[in-house]
Amino acid sequence: MKSMVILAVSAQSVADFFANILRGPGEMMRQWVVAVPPPMARGIFLAYFLLLALWILRLPRAEVVVAHPKTGKLVNLRYIALLALVSQIVIYSIF
Structure with a gap:
């Protein structure tokens, strides 16, 4: 049971890692689209x-x-x- 919880936590942390990396470019693209x-x-x-x-x-x-x-x-x-x-x-x- 513990291994499943650890796996879920690590998957969440991996998702958070990529979300943090993509947040900057995503916000920049959002600003470009909003400017049109x-x-x-x-x-x-x-x-x-x-x-x-x-x-x-x-x-x-x-x-x-x-x-x-x-x-x-x-x-x-x-x-x-x-x-x-x-x-x-x-x-x-x-x-």
């Missing part, structure tokens, strides 16, 4: 999704069309990806 104004952060995310949508539109047809495994029918994944991105853009624009 919310409208700018929203703009960065929207720009990212728009650039991703443009990249998807520019992909060659061979990269976005696959055959359905059961029917063999060709499926264009570009429209599904664009629908997902448009929904994310709308959500980020509203909220």
Whole structure:
């Protein structure tokens, strides 16, 4: 029973050791993130999704069309990806 308690205490002390090491860099990163104004952060995310949508539109047809495994029918994944991105853009624009 004592060995289990000692193991738990040593595991806790190891976790505390790493938490103390990472506390400084974590606080620095937190300050960087807090310094970014919310409208700018929203703009960065929207720009990212728009650039991703443009990249998807520019992909060659061979990269976005696959055959359905059961029917063999060709499926264009570009429209599904664009629908997902448009929904994310709308959500980020509203909220």
